[in-house]
Amino acid sequence: MPGDESATQGTTTVLRADWVLTVDARDRVLADGAVAVADGALVAVGPADEVLAAHPGAEVEHLRGHALLPGLVNAHTHFGMTMFRGYADDRDLQDFLGVVIPAEERVLDPDRVRLATRAAAVESVLAGVTTALDMYFFHADGTAGADEVGMRLQTGQLVVDVPGPEGWTWEQRLEGAEQWLAGRPARPGWRPVVAPHSTYAVSPEHLAAVADLAARHDAAVHVHASESAGELDLVASLHGRRPLQVLDDVGLLRPGTVLAHAVWLDDDEVARVASTGTAVAHCPASNLKLASGVARVPELLAAGAVVGIGTDGPASSNDLDMFVALRLAALLHKGAAPSATAGTAAGAAALPAAQVLRMATAGGAAAVGLGADVGALEVGRRADLLAVDLDQPHTQPVFDPVSTVVYAAGRGDVRHVWVEGRPVVRDGSTVRVARDEVVADLRALQRAVDPR
Numbered sequence: 001m002p003g004d005e006s007a008t009q010g011t012t013t014v015l016r017a018d019w020v021l022t023v024d025a026r027d028r029v030l031a032d033g034a035v036a037v038a039d040g041a042l043v044a045v046g047p048a049d050e051v052l053a054a055h056p057g058a059e060v061e062h063l064r065g066h067a068l069l070p071g072l073v074n075a076h077t078h079f080g081m082t083m084f085r086g087y088a089d090d091r092d093l094q095d096f097l098g099v100v101i102p103a104e105e106r107v108l109d110p111d112r113v114r115l116a117t118r119a120a121a122v123e124s125v126l127a128g129v130t131t132a133l134d135m136y137f138f139h140a141d142g143t144a145g146a147d148e149v150g151m152r153l154q155t156g157q158l159v160v161d162v163p164g165p166e167g168w169t170w171e172q173r174l175e176g177a178e179q180w181l182a183g184r185p186a187r188p189g190w191r192p193v194v195a196p197h198s199t200y201a202v203s204p205e206h207l208a209a210v211a212d213l214a215a216r217h218d219a220a221v222h223v224h225a226s227e228s229a230g231e232l233d234l235v236a237s238l239h240g241r242r243p244l245q246v247l248d249d250v251g252l253l254r255p256g257t258v259l260a261h262a263v264w265l266d267d268d269e270v271a272r273v274a275s276t277g278t279a280v281a282h283c284p285a286s287n288l289k290l291a292s293g294v295a296r297v298p299e300l301l302a303a304g305a306v307v308g309i310g311t312d313g314p315a316s317s318n319d320l321d322m323f324v325a326l327r328l329a330a331l332l333h334k335g336a337a338p339s340a341t342a343g344t345a346a347g348a349a350a351l352p353a354a355q356v357l358r359m360a361t362a363g364g365a366a367a368v369g370l371g372a373d374v375g376a377l378e379v380g381r382r383a384d385l386l387a388v389d390l391d392q393p394h395t396q397p398v399f400d401p402v403s404t405v406v407y408a409a410g411r412g413d414v415r416h417v418w419v420e421g422r423p424v425v426r427d428g429s430t431v432r433v434a435r436d437e438v439v440a441d442l443r444a445l446q447r448a449v450d451p452r
Helices: 048-054 079-084 093-107 110-126 139-149 170-183 204-217 229-239 243-249 267-276 284-289 297-303 322-336 353-367 401-407 435-449
Strands: 013-021 029-038 041-047 059-070 072-077 129-134 152-154 156-159 193-196 220-225 257-261 279-282 306-309 385-389 414-419 422-426
Touching: 013 048, 013 385, 013 401, 029 048, 041 048, 059 353, 059 401, 059 414, 072 257, 072 279, 072 306, 072 322, 072 353, 079 093, 079 110, 079 129, 079 139, 079 435, 093 229, 093 435, 110 129, 110 139, 110 414, 110 422, 110 435, 129 139, 129 353, 129 414, 139 152, 139 156, 156 170, 170 193, 170 204, 193 204, 204 220, 204 243, 220 243, 229 243, 243 257, 243 267, 267 297, 279 297, 279 353, 284 322, 297 306, 297 322, 306 322, 306 353, 322 353, 322 401, 353 401
Parallel strands: 013 059, 072 129, 129 152, 156 193, 193 220, 220 257, 257 279, 279 306
Antiparallel strands: 013 029, 029 041, 059 385, 385 414, 414 422
16 A cells, blocks of 8 residues: 555655656657655666665555556546536537526636536546546636646636636636736646637637637647537637637747647648647547547647547546546547558558657647646656556566556556645545546536536
């Protein structure tokens, strides 16, 4: 069992595993590897005998049969929507929003968002997610809920032009964003965030104001873009341009901007995303369930774009399982590759396991502005890790631990999770908030959404 929280501060702990998947610049996989953790950071990564010899007084945890890897990064989600899971299924995006938005107006308040977000954080850490880029109303209350669980939630003021559940004006939202960004400057493991919803929910003039605000505070910008064909038509009718052109015109195609979905990109837009350093959060489960289409991820990666993987919200994809999302990403693009119909090797080689694991860790970290802090097991990074039990009938034999994690393992195999070196999951159970408590919360939230 991993050491307790008090042992992580001022004490060096060595975690040894059968495999350490570093996702570093060389994609090193260490058989019988180890990491040393002190004061929330990684102070050594390497072969177990070397790490143990360099830290003779350390507390040692030997994770036999496990793979140790960087915490997963959910690059786009709406945690507070756990209360709407299953409420608007089997609809396309427009019909889905037509059901959910009135429900949000009716039931959302700060405490409900806190409880729903806390439940989402429990679900997420149990699946090995240590960082998520979130967009939702009452973001400060959502942050408080995630903090109770111990996971890192990258979030900020949601900006829309209509009042929304808080009843705020546009000016109040911009002021709230300014206060949030000023009060939470960047530090290791945190990048301030502002979240304009989309080019159909925020006017170009207001998007330009957000771009200026983000630039002044070196903030990440989290925005939906080109998710569906219907969105392209709507934005063209409103602004006479495609969504990416609107964002480009106001200066929001830039490093630090995360485009959620980015399904409907033409060739020029793929190149423009890559050349501007804009990141994309690929959400295969949600895009499939809403019949939004298949994002051009292989082309984006080939062009040099930063791409992470997201689950989207639990109302549109129905869960926050990054293992499902990363496996879907790998399988979807093999089948959707132009050569797939001929059954050639090129189709099967699209998005190999190592590349998908990188998207779910280092790629997501880079997308959300934490590329130097999390997403890989390297000295100096924050100690965000998960241990996956591969000593199971469905994961043996292990010829390649990366492929086994991507194609065979699942969230049920996640045994231990650490954020900043502190355990948040032990032996498959959350440390700080009990599962039964959040299940009871979600049942109560269901009654609020639909009292029948």
